[in-house]
Amino acid sequence: MANKQEEDWIQIADEFYQRTNFPNVIGAIDGKHIRMVKPQHSGSSFYNYKKYFLCVLMTWTDADYKFVSIDVGAFGTSSDSEIFKSSNMSKRLIANQLDIPDGRHLPNDENGRVIPFYVVGDEAFGLSSKILRPNAKRNLNYTKRIFNYRHTRARRIVECTFGILANKWRIFYRPIDVNIDFCVQIIKACCILHNYVRVKDGIQIQDTFYECPLSNFRTRNNMSGVTNNISELNVRQYLSSYFVTPHSSISI
Known part of the structure; x- marks a missing residue:
């Protein structure tokens, strides 16, 4: 992970809000299954429930479809969480070693709570003060459904990044037939080149999550100042209420 300063995280959060209307997001996280030919002497370690051999590319992406950090080579039998x-x-995220700002007010909510910065992930990730996941799919009321819809708009950035990566580097369209160490190096190299291409040339992409229908989306202690924390559950509740206010609502 490249070292970033506070202003870099704020810029990422601003770009996420501009693209997805979800505030204080400093990244989207998810794991991508990379198919490969069975490594020698690996047994079933890399064998997945999808019935093929793979290793996992765990990524943290920014709002411009670039990788902030990656972890490559985990067993296919392991969960994303x-x-x-x-x-x-x-x-480093949990230990507060990334120079991430403590938090800030939400747009058009200067008199409300100071909300921390966080990464967004799907329901596979556990509850955390640093990770914001969607509400469970069952028994969703109106505000929870709106929250999940807005959360999906932000989280799908990482899925679009995977699509751009695979479309550019076609080696991901077939099982990689090399030893596991070389496979990891190939994946890392593709991710580095992906970021380079994004910075130098850009990639034309239609952001389809803007049209994500509401009916089909998938699914931190009290706080008086910036230095305090608010639980992930309380952040989710506060954002759910915030998203249905007139100054935060969007057309869907």
Whole structure:
């Protein structure tokens, strides 16, 4: 993970809000399954429930479809949550070693709570003060459905990044037939080149999440100042209420 300053995280959050209307997001996280030919002497370690061999590319992406941090090579039998928890990016995030700002007010909500910055992930990730996940799919009321819809708009950035990566580097369209160490190096190289291409040339992409229908989306302690924390559950509740206010609502 490249070292970033507070202003870099604020810029990422501003870009996420501009693209997805979700405030204070400093990244979207998810794991991508990379198919490969069975490594020698690996047993079933890389064998997945989808019935093929793979390793996992765990990524943290920004709003411009670039990789902020990656972790490559985890067993296909491991869950996304387990892989992320054991990764260096997660350990540095939890230990507050990334120079991430404490928090700020939401747009048009200067008299409300100061909300921390966070990364967004799907329901596979556990509850955390640093990770914002969607509400469970069952028994969703109106405000929770709106929150999940807005959350999906932000989280799908990482899925679009995977699509851009695979479309540019076609090696991901077939099982990679090399030893596991070389496979990891190939994946890392593709991610580095992906960021380089995004910065130098850009990639034309239709942001389809702008048209994500509401009916089909997938699914931190009290706070008086910036230095305090608010639980992930309380952040989710506060954002759910915030998103249905007139100054935060959007057309869907």
